[in-house]
Amino acid sequence: MSDTPILQSDTPLPDEEALFPIREVSRQTGVNSVTLRAWERRYGLIKPLRTSKGHRLYSTEHVTRVQCILEWLDRGVAISRVRELLDRPEPAAALVDDTDNTWQLYFTQMHTAVKSFNDNRLDDALNQALALYPVESVVQRLIQPLLTQLQQEWLNLPVGAALEKQFLFGYLRTKLGMRLFHANRTQPGKTLLLAGLTSDTEEVELLLQGAIASALGFRVISLGTAIPIREIPLALDHTQADALLLHSDQRLDRSMVLSELPRLRQLYPHLAIAMHGHCSQIHQQAFAELAIQTSTEAPHLLMRKLLQPGS
Numbered sequence: 001m002s003d004t005p006i007l008q009s010d011t012p013l014p015d016e017e018a019l020f021p022i023r024e025v026s027r028q029t030g031v032n033s034v035t036l037r038a039w040e041r042r043y044g045l046i047k048p049l050r051t052s053k054g055h056r057l058y059s060t061e062h063v064t065r066v067q068c069i070l071e072w073l074d075r076g077v078a079i080s081r082v083r084e085l086l087d088r089p090e091p092a093a094a095l096v097d098d099t100d101n102t103w104q105l106y107f108t109q110m111h112t113a114v115k116s117f118n119d120n121r122l123d124d125a126l127n128q129a130l131a132l133y134p135v136e137s138v139v140q141r142l143i144q145p146l147l148t149q150l151q152q153e154w155l156n157l158p159v160g161a162a163l164e165k166q167f168l169f170g171y172l173r174t175k176l177g178m179r180l181f182h183a184n185r186t187q188p189g190k191t192l193l194l195a196g197l198t199s200d201t202e203e204v205e206l207l208l209q210g211a212i213a214s215a216l217g218f219r220v221i222s223l224g225t226a227i228p229i230r231e232i233p234l235a236l237d238h239t240q241a242d243a244l245l246l247h248s249d250q251r252l253d254r255s256m257v258l259s260e261l262p263r264l265r266q267l268y269p270h271l272a273i274a275m276h277g278h279c280s281q282i283h284q285q286a287f288a289e290l291a292i293q294t295s296t297e298a299p300h301l302l303m304r305k306l307l308q309p310g311s
Contacts, residue, residue, distance in 0.1 A: 019049065019057040027189065027217040029066045031134045036066070038131050045069060045083055070134065076141075078102040079132050103141045110146055114168050122171055135215040139208050143172075147204075169204050176207035180220050189217035190242035192306065193235055196225030197248040197256070201277070206247060209276060213245070218306075229260040233267055243272040243306040248279040257286050265290045272306045 022033045037056075039045040046065060048056040065086070072082045080102075106129045113122035129138045150168065154161035192213050194206045203225055210220040223235055236244065265273070273292045280287065280294035287294050293302060 019059060020063070022048075022056045022058065025058045025063055025066065026215075028063055029070065029134075030136060030212075030215045031066060031070070032215055034131060035134060039069070039079070042132075043079060043083055045079075045086070073133065073137050076103075103145075106142050107146055107149075110142070111149065114146075114150065114164055117163075117167050119167075119171055122168075123175070126175065135211050139212060143208060169202070172204045173207065176204070176211050177222075180207070180210050180214055180222070183214045184219050184221075187214065187217065187219040189219055191239055192218040192220050192243045192245060193223060193232070193239065193241045194220060194245050194247070195223040195227040195232060195235075197227060197229065197246055197252065197279075198250055199226040200250060201225045201247055205277075209245060209247065213306075218243070229256060229264055232264065236268065236271070241271075243274070244268075245274050245276060245302075245306070247276045249277040250279060251282050252279055257283055261286075261290055261292070265292070274302050274306050276302060 020028075022036060025031070025036060026033050036046065040048065046058075046062055048058050048062060051057060068086060069079075069082050072085055073079065077085065106125050109125035110122055113119070113125065126138075126142075129142055133141075150164065154165060157164075192210075194210050194213075196203070196206055203222070206222050206225065210222055214220050221235075221239060221241070223232070232244070235241070265271075273290075275283075275287050275292050275294050284294055293306065
């Protein structure tokens with residue numbers, strides 16, 4: 001790069017330290033560039049260097065700081081409180097409490113919007129959360145709890161349950177689908193195919209996993225739900241995909257476990273394959289024998305396994 005870095009960081013950098021553009025920091029951490037810029041402007045959490053043309057450059061210390069921010073967010077700390085914790089010594093952990101209601105406010109806004117069929121308010125609340133928090137945090141702490149709560153309410157709602165579900169799921173399909181579409185046009189990373197294996201899998205669940213994978217640098221293609229395994233090779237061959245994420249929340253057919261999945265592995269011995277959903281626990285031993293990645297932890301950890309060489 002011909003531009004000369006202009007030091008604007010509190011910490012001096014070694015002369016030969018590598019500097020990264022914002023897109024590379026996003027790829028390494030899963031935090032999109034919009035959120036990184038918001039953390040800088042609104043909260044002063046990161047102070048990147050600048051080139052003479054104003055482009056942001058980040059050091060390895062900046063990347064480590066982003067990862068520390070993510071650790072606090074994973075513990076439920078609001079983004080507005082993270083700086084004071086980062087700037088304090090180790091006892092700062094004692095300052096963390098359960099009184100913050102940031103996620104509850106977003107939750108209430110989205111819940112009310114669904115009940116009133118107000119797509120503008122629904123979109124505003126989700127956009128605000130996505131601007132300040134990583135996709136993984138928004139999925140885990142906002143969207144998934146909202147879906148769980150509404151699913152319970154719909155079981156006991158005599159009138160309107162189907163309408164509310166169609167309204168919310170229609171919005172999420174459009175919102176998440178457009179995010180993936182635009183990200184794919186500029187995403188230089190590996191290609192990930194998503195496929196739901198059973199009819200009970202909701203397309204929205206696939207798209208949520210796709211949003212997390214996209215934030216980590218994957219170019220994501222969703223094949224939809226109730227996809228026969230025997231047809232997946234057609235998509236793999238045409239897309240030259242680097243990884244395959246399968247999803248099911250129920251026990252798989254015996255033939256699928258004993259015949260079709262082994263055949264898929266035989267056809268693609270070096271393909272990174274992962275299984276998500278409850279079936280990953282039900283058939284854990286069989287998947288391990290086929291070198292299919294599973295995880296009972298957060299979804300982004302499973303995605304990171306797929307990004308590792310030799311996965």
